Amino acid sequence: MGTLNIAIIGDSRPSRPHIGKAVAAQSSVSCKVFEKDVDRHVKNRGGSLDLHPESGQRALQEAGLFEKFKKLARPEGETLRIYSPDGIVLMDESRGESGRPERFANRPEIDRTQLRNLLLDSLAPETVQWNSRLQDIRNQDDSKLTLVFTNGNEETGFDQVVGADGAWSRVRPSVSETEPSYSGISGLDCRISDVDARFKKLSEHVGRGMCLNLGSDKGLMCQRNSDGAIQLYAFARLPKDWFSTCGIDFTHPNARREVTNMLFPEYTPLQKSIVLNSDPDTIGRQLYMLPVGFQWSHNPRTTLIGDAAHLMPPFAGVGVNVAMKDALELAHAIIGEKAEQEEPSSLSIRLREFELGMWARAKQNAEVTIMYQDLFFHQRGGIAMVEYFAKKRQEDAQENTI
Template sequence: MATPNVAIIGGGPSGLTLAKLLQRASIKCSVFEKDVDRHVKNRGGCLDLHADSGQLALKEAGLLEEFKRLARPEGETLRIFSPDGTVLMDESRGEPGRPGEFADRPEIDRAQLRDLILDSLEPGTVHFNSKLLKINTQENSKLTLVFADGREVTDFDLVVGADGAWSKVRPSISDTEPFYSGIAGLDCRISDVDAKHPELSAHVGQGMCLNLGSNKGLMCQRNGDGTVQLYAFARVPVDWFSTSGIDPTLPDARRKVVDALFPEYSDLQKSLVLDSDPDTVGRLLYMLPVGYQWPHNPRITLIGDAAHLMNPFAGVGVNVAMKDSLELAHAIIGEGVGQDSTPLSERLAKFEVDMWARAKKNAEATVMYQNLFFHERGGIAMVEHFAKRREEEQKYKSNEVKSS
């Protein structure tokens, strides 16, 4: 059976991982990325890759050992503070923290992960500055990609949308769009934090630092490049920026957001925002419906945020996306399902059903964690949740010992 010619829209972790896995199986593929080049800096915190998903995909791609050389196990620790600066939980001091399911999730900066996979691909695989407009079907049922600069690239057997929240591929198979999740705020960054703001560096620590109040939080994450990524988020209406008169792109946005949303926080915690770099970004967090599905199309499918956009509060997004890449690669290659006899369309349909189930489970967990991040009782609710999970985990282990 002839191998398909695959177009992958989106050069993030899921799209690049899929390309790498297909190339290892000698399947022709091209990646089309809207960024003008590989050096465009994408904001956002670092990523923790889980052993059963993100790391598993890298292992099959032959990149796990290089990932381990780049990753930061010290970045796994979590601290939680109340708005007055009281320490509610601090894993870095050896205190009880999250249950064992959170173990072995080392952090890596987004740019490092992207470069790791990108550099492993065959030259010419990724076509930058390629913003997709639409997908057309040819008379022979193959697909043509139409780009914003007027280019048309033809003769694809399968198009995979790995192009994120506002996917340009998704409208070809579904009219569902992301909706506002109720969470918004300011995306900040503190560069060269050790030298410029040692007191903030000490507060954040080497991993993640959550300063949680009632339905709000200052959520910080140490990156490997010497910066701290910070999100000053709260439950607010979708039009909050406009009704509050705050322009998030202006330097005074930091002070206005602190005054409006975080007046009860300690001076040190307020400094996380006030002393951050002036190039802030306003963020409204969107999500796709939990359990979202689409009518099967034998030539177009979705993975990652394009398929199941969810908020970052469970820390699973990139891992679910890379697991998508791994499972989709298996479906395209035909491993384990009779490559010579099972039509690609059937393998894709099974992949989608399995992905939908996996995504629904993770989306439900994400909603649960969002409600802990933005709880009326602040960080106390999250600490109590982790204590309950540790207790349940211990009981399960004890029962296993008794039954063995």
């Protein structure tokens, strides 16, 4: 296929650019990854990720990283607990009780930073160019592309640019004017370190996996990380301007208590303490999403994957898996893998076929995500989610008896 020069614009998310490179490295494709962060150590927070067999795990297998992943993965992190705001256990998979349907099995957890480092360590050192925040993409006279970065650097001679640069992609404007819109969900991103030693009751409440404390249109959503810390998202359905109109000074040390009193007054003292005992570096978050079914006019030299292509809230747990599937399928398209009996096709045609498949997957997953968001933030709290899982278990049992 000759020599193709591919540029991948990333934002240091685990998997977005790196799986594509890991697979493409098996071919003669030249590939560089440009990351906006100064180095790999800048982003060190975030919850854990459950990798699905048909997407995230498959991508790691084809990249030759699955055995290393299994050494880091935590099957015990798969369990889910759901509490009501008065502390009543509505569901607890860790006790062997009925929980989610079997389709949720074999999805072990791994920390974001661990997955990112696993992927970075698999690359040649010169592959990733750090401190490279994209400013512009320019056309050259020879039909190739030049990348201009905010640090003044320019990189020339690219045949293809892949935007894997997240929600506020700088590549997306090359193919579409569409921007993400507010999902209706906001809150605090918190972390509690050294939980086992400092807060034993909190540790027991959360357990070793995921713990959802769901009230009416709100929730304290916890994840255990590999270092024993707890990642917490204290989210609710809130207006877009809530952070500026709620009257809370978020620079003040008492901000977490004010948020807890305002949004979660009916929760038990133990549940409230998940927020109150969190580390000082709490972050205010608003969740955004691209339109369900978002597409763009095909550009033979520019495409998007991951959040840049189909940003969605995290409530179906599919974001990283969809992105890894994107990267895997895109790598196949770039390499030109085809059945022997098929005629070779141009890169533009293969990219178009890739985009059509990605858009279909993204639309389906976005619809599922909206459904789960409505369960996480339901007027009936966690009861609605427990009933949904029970209904799905019953449907699966009926299908298995046919």
